Amino acid sequence: AEAAAPAAAARPGADPAADECAPAGLRQRAAQVLVVGLPHVTSAIDPLAQEVLDLGVGGVFLSDSNVVDTLQVQSLTAGLQESSAIPLLVTSDEEAGRVSTFRALIGATSAPRTLAANGAPSDVRTVALELGGRLAELGVNADLAPVADLDGGPWNGVIGDRSFSSDPLVAADYAEAFAAGLSDAGVMPVVKHFPGHGRSAEDVHRRAARVDAPLEDLLATDLLPFIALIDAGAPIVMMSHVRYDALQADRPASLSPTAYRLLRDLGFYGVAMTDSIGMGAVHRRWDFPRAAVMALHAGADAVLATDGRQAAAMRDAIVAAVKRGRLDEARLDEAVARMLAVKGIDSAGFACAVVEPVPVMVQTDRDGD
Helix, strand or coil: CCCCCCHHHHCCCCCCCHHHCCCCCHHHHHHHCEEEECCCCCCCCCHHHHHHHHHCCCEEEECHHHCCCHHHHHHHHHHHHHHCCCCCEEEECEEECCEECCHHHHCCCCCHHHHHHHCCHHHHHHHHHHHHHHHHHHCCCEECCCECCCCCCCCCCCCHHHCCCCCHHHHHHHHHHHHHHHHHCCCEEEEEEECCCCCCCCCCCCCCEEECCCHHHHHHCCCHHHHHHHHHCCCEEEECCEEECCCCCCCEHHHCHHHHHHHHHCCCCCEEEECCCCCHHHHCCCCHHHHHHHHHHHCCCEEEECCHHHHHHHHHHHHHHHHCCCCCHHHHHHHHHHHHHHCCCCCCCCCCCCCCCCCCCCCCCCCCC
16 A cells, blocks of 8 residues: 655645635646656647647656757747646756756856866856856746755766765755756756765666665755755755665655655755656656656656656546545645646636745855855
């Protein structure tokens, strides 16, 4: 049997007018928690783009297969937004360094580890501001960055130089600066990969990964950058696919109620997003529909899948789970309300749930000296 979801503890409370609430259809609400990729789609009139828009997904993920040139990306994102009944979360992977969706359009940027070694946090904030400005021009409103994981291993490791530092305090300062720079540019940072991927050298794109450190050790090291970013007002946190013995050894964090409960216990009340559920660490054991339901049950607010061709099946699985009592409808409504809130949309009349206002990054000037 599945572990109990943390929905009741995380929800600020049901809408006092819930008895009079007339939410949107279950299918519409189920689609709103999905953020999906559009493999090889370069135009908003592409059949796959129209399919996911007709479903009413909450967001899209752009990869390098969606990129031809600047005008084409701008046309794609504008067309997607214009064709969506509800504004979309338009996401991309632009971490600086080797993980870059738009390098061909905006140029190369030094890796986070290099940025931290050669400049102050204020310099990194400026880099992120410039990067965020280019993303905003392309129509991207949420960047799957910064990486808050700790890593002091080889530069080309799974995390490697994507991490700012192996020192928790240094990583916290620089990741917070990067997040603030994106926020300055009007792009939402997505802090990843909670509760920290750096201890595992396994690539979750391919296979399961495991960390056996006690929770006390994680709180003293890996979790410190996440705590700093949560305190600073990070709006979205991405959950890793690593399994943690201290949380729930048989589930990756992205599907673990214990991991989401820890995130909420640290004071986070924004959107909790999974890493892509098509990665081997999840997909080798659970298919897309099953993983989507498990993630929501565990406490996710947004389910990321880089293959939008799976969107309809995931939506239908969520609907079926609610109807069969395997997924609490209040948990779904909470997730929907958070997704709408992060996009600046009032959930009244769409989902019968009340959530805290979306966090806002604290605009501080820190030089780290």
